[in-house]
Amino acid sequence: QKEVEQNSGPLSVPEGAIASLNCTYSDRGSQSFFWYRQYSGKSPELIMSIYSNGDKEDGRFTAQLNKASQYVSLLIRDSQPSDSATYLCAVMSGTYKYIFGTGTRLKVLA
Amino acid sequence: DARVTQTPRHKVTEMGQEVTMRCQPILGHNTVFWYRQTMMQGLELLAYFRNRAPLDDSGMPKDRFSAEMPDATLATLKIQPSEPRDSAVYFCASGLEQGTGKYFGPGTRLTVT
Numbered sequence: 001q002k003e004v005e006q007n008s009g010p011l012s013v014p015e016g017a018i019a020s021l022n023c024t025y026s027d028r029g030s031q032s033f034f035w036y037r038q039y040s041g042k043s044p045e046l047i048m049s050i051y052s053n054g055d056k057e058d059g060r061f062t063a064q065l066n067k068a069s070q071y072v073s074l075l076i077r078d079s080q081p082s083d084s085a086t087y088l089c090a091v092m093s094g095t096y097k098y099i100f101g102t103g104t105r106l107k108v109l110a
Numbered sequence: 111d112a113r114v115t116q117t118p119r120h121k122v123t124e125m126g127q128e129v130t131m132r133c134q135p136i137l138g139h140n141t142v143f144w145y146r147q148t149m150m151q152g153l154e155l156l157a158y159f160r161n162r163a164p165l166d167d168s169g170m171p172k173d174r175f176s177a178e179m180p181d182a183t184l185a186t187l188k189i190q191p192s193e194p195r196d197s198a199v200y201f202c203a204s205g206l207e208q209g210t211g212k213y214f215g216p217g218t219r220l221t222v223t
Contacts, residue, residue, distance in 0.1 A: 032210075034211050043214040043216050044153070045214070046213065049210070096141070096166070097158075097166070098143065098212065100145075100152060100153040103152065
C-alpha cells in the first residue's frame, strides 16, 4: 500500500463548478497535511495546509481533514480554467518525513 | 520576494559524467529537501537537511549520489557517475520548521544520454 494515495485523474469539471480532490494516507500518526498545485513544467506551489480535523477555508479553496478515516480533501469552488493543474497531497509522517502522493490532474473546461 | 533558487535549470550530459546541482534556500529557512520527480515515480525524497546537518539521505543511491550543505545559503546534490536512469527533474525545497509547508525551487531538468 502506498503511503499517500491519490486518484491520478484527469478530473474534468466545467467552469464555475466545485472540484473535489481526495487523498488517503496510511500513517495514522500523521499530523500535518498539505496541498500543492503544480502547473505543467513548473515546480509545486504550496496552496493549503491543515493540521486538525475539520475544514479550513482560504478564498476559493477549502481543505478538509478526517484523521479517523485517514482522509484529506481539497475543494475548489467556482473552478476556473486557470485552476487546471496537477494537485499534490503531502503528508508529514514522523518528525520530518514529507511524503507526496502522485497527484491528481484537474481539467477545468471553459 | 523570497524564493528558492536552483542552478542549472537544464543540464544535458553523457553517461558517466559528474553532475552537480546547486540550491540556495530561502534566507532563514532551516530545513532543506532534495526531491526527484519523474512521470513514473512522482516526487521522491532524496535527502533532508535540518540546520545544515544531513538527517536523512536514505532515498539516494549511495554509490553515486551525494548531498551536502557547506553553508546556510548553499545546498548541493552531486551525481557521479551519472546514468540515463537519473534523467528527471530535481527539486530543492526549503522550509522553516518541521510540520510546516515547504517552498520549492524551479528545478533542474537533467537529461543523461
